Each structure stands twice: as C-alpha cells, then as structure tokens.
Amino acid sequence: MTSGMASEMQDRLRLFRDEAIARGVPADDVERWTNLARPCATLTQGEGEGGGEGEGGGGPVVGRFGGPLLLPADTPDPEHPFVASIDLAALPAAATDLPLPPDGHLLLFAFPETADDHETMGSAVYVPVGTAVVERDSHAWNPHDFDDYEAMFEEFPQGPLRATAEVSLPYHHAVEISGKPGSGPLPGHPRSEELVAAWDHTRGAIVPEGPLQIGGYADEEVVYTDPVARAVFRVLRAVEAGRWDGPVSDDVADWVLLADWHAGMDVQGWEGSSVHWVIQRTDLAARRFDRTFTEVFWNP
Known part of the structure; x- marks a missing residue:
C-alpha cells in the first residue's frame, strides 16, 4: 500500500476516530486500530451513475x-x-491490497448454507483475458433437479455491479483462547470491543453498504471472532479429512479475504447468510484460484 493510499484511508476514518475517543478509548489505542485499515472494493447493484x-x-x-x-x-x-x-x-485502481491479476475475469460460486467443517461451500475460477469460453449450463451444480435448491437459485440476484474504492476495519473484536470462542480481545488491542462498536456506529457514514466486497475484512450478521480465522480452521480440518490438498498454513496472517457476499440481503429464506471466499496470499499471487476455500455463516 502506498503512503498516499494510507493517508487517504486515515482521512476517511476521522469520524470513526472522533467517535472512539468520545467513547473513552485512548488515542494511542485508536491509532493502533486505524493502522489495521485495509482498502477494499464495495460492489453495489445499479444501472447508472448515482x-x-x-x-x-x-x-x-x-x-x-x-x-x-x-x-x-x-x-x-x-x-x-x-x-x-x-x-x-475494471476495478478502480488500487481498490484492494490483494495481489490480483490486472485483467481477466474472476467468477464466484457458492451455496449459501453451512456445512461440515471440512467442506467448502463454493469456489472461484479465474479466466485470463483472451481465453476462449463457451456458455455452460448454470444448473449443472444441481444434477438431481432438487426443487428447493432451484427455488433458492432463482432468488440469486441478477444485474450489473458497480464498484467504489473504500476502506475496511475489523468487524471482529475477539480471539479464541483455550478453545473458548470470544474469550479474549484481539492481541495488542485491549479496547477492541469498544473500537468495533465505534466502527459499527460510524461506518454507514464512511462507506456504502453493498452485497459484495472484494478484499478488506470479513463481516457477517453475528461476528465476534475473525471469519477468515474460522475458515482457516475448516481448511485444516479438510486437509486432515483428505478433502483438501496442502500445503496449507495454519497462520491466519498468511490468508486473505478474497470476497464477501451477504447473501441474506438478496436470497429470500436465507436471511443472515454470509459467504466468505478465502485464499492463501501465496496461492493468490500464483493465480491458484482453484485453492480458494469458501466458508458460510448462516443464522437461520
């Protein structure tokens, strides 16, 4: 990330900083938190400018x-x-800090329901620019023609997506300690819960809400711990079960959020469902999109 990008993101977070300090969070804690900011692309539906x-x-x-x-x-x-x-x-310049290819198309696939720990619920396919393509059956994923699955698929959104370059801060404030979810604040950030509350209060005035996000931090309906960390846990379980090939790092810092889809905003009956596509940064840099793991949070 360039210094100019970092400065611009910090400028946009002024309202958040004011809110956090007003809540009694020391300025040093606020500064350490804003240093976690990442660029992301927020995608919204629409036909025309504005x-x-x-x-x-x-x-x-x-x-x-x-x-x-x-x-x-x-x-x-x-x-x-x-x-x-x-x-x-077509993504805005420097919209994310991900090592994405400069061109070509990224296709995202997902079934917005939870599953066993070792099972991925989606995938990503990268089609380099100039690659010959053919139209495929978009219902091939449902070979038995289950009516309830088809009804769900009919609810999937359709239409153009527009992108704006935005700023993202963590939505989670806790880590697992001794196997107890949410039992401690993020390391180095003792006021993390208050900082997340300040972000939740101000983010609507700082960034637009969109159903799809590229890069940044993962969000879902109920978030205490990092959804990317939970996804990494599931990847490791998949490796143990022989359902995923290594090498796989157990360090969450080696993984990034490729994309987030808040499916519950679009798919009736799946309210509260969020899809997280995660990938190791080394795999992303190598364009190994086949090694994208998809984790779903759903609170039916």
Whole structure:
C-alpha cells in the first residue's frame, strides 16, 4: 500500500476516530486500530451513475450478478451455483491490497448454507483475458433437479455491479483462547470491543453498504471472532479429512479475504447468510484460484 493510499484511508476514518475517543478509548489505542485499515472494493447493484436500478450507486461497472455462465471448455462444471463475474481490469485502481491479476475475469460460486467443517461451500475460477469460453449450463451444480435448491437459485440476484474504492476495519473484536470462542480481545488491542462498536456506529457514514466486497475484512450478521480465522480452521480440518490438498498454513496472517457476499440481503429464506471466499496470499499471487476455500455463516 502506498503512503498516499494510507493517508487517504486515515482521512476517511476521522469520524470513526472522533467517535472512539468520545467513547473513552485512548488515542494511542485508536491509532493502533486505524493502522489495521485495509482498502477494499464495495460492489453495489445499479444501472447508472448515482443510482438507478436496484440499490445502485456511483462507480464503474465491474461485472454482474448472474448472467450467462462463460467458462473455458476444459474447466469442469462447478459444483456450486454461479454468483457473480468480476472484470478485474475494471476495478478502480488500487481498490484492494490483494495481489490480483490486472485483467481477466474472476467468477464466484457458492451455496449459501453451512456445512461440515471440512467442506467448502463454493469456489472461484479465474479466466485470463483472451481465453476462449463457451456458455455452460448454470444448473449443472444441481444434477438431481432438487426443487428447493432451484427455488433458492432463482432468488440469486441478477444485474450489473458497480464498484467504489473504500476502506475496511475489523468487524471482529475477539480471539479464541483455550478453545473458548470470544474469550479474549484481539492481541495488542485491549479496547477492541469498544473500537468495533465505534466502527459499527460510524461506518454507514464512511462507506456504502453493498452485497459484495472484494478484499478488506470479513463481516457477517453475528461476528465476534475473525471469519477468515474460522475458515482457516475448516481448511485444516479438510486437509486432515483428505478433502483438501496442502500445503496449507495454519497462520491466519498468511490468508486473505478474497470476497464477501451477504447473501441474506438478496436470497429470500436465507436471511443472515454470509459467504466468505478465502485464499492463501501465496496461492493468490500464483493465480491458484482453484485453492480458494469458501466458508458460510448462516443464522437461520
């Protein structure tokens, strides 16, 4: 991240800092927390600048929810429903700190329900620019034609996605200690719970809410510990079960949030469902999108 980007993010967090200090959080604690800020791209639906169809907002069109499923002929049919396609070249410059390819399309797939610890509930496919593609059956993930699954898929959003470059702070404030979820504040941040509360109170005035996010921090309906950390735990369980190939790091710092989808904003009957696509930074830099693991939080 350049110094200019960091300075811009800090400027945008002025309202948050004021709120945290007003809540009695020492300035040094606030500064350490704002140093955790990451850039992200918030994607919203809309047809035109400044709004339009759906919940639209400004920013360039960078992809779409749904639409025809276009994949290289030698790519296997994905095992999960098609969610969205992102034109990486269209993302705002430096919108994230992820080592994403500069162009090509990123396709996201997910089934927005929880599953066994070792099971991924989605995938990501990268299609390099200039690759020949063919339209595929977007229902191939449901070979038995289960009606309730098809009804869910019919609820998936459709339409253009516009992106704006935003700033992200942690939504989680606790870590697991001795196997007890949420039993301690984030290391080095003794006022983390108060800082998250201040962010929750001010973020609506700082960043727009969108159903899809690229990079940044993971969020969900009820969040105490880091959703990325929970996903890493599940990847490790998948390796133990022989369902995922190594090498896999057990250090959460080696993993990043590729994308977040708040499916509950769009899919009736799945309110409260959030999908997190995570990947090791080394795999992302190597364009090994096949090693993306998908974790789902759902509070039915």
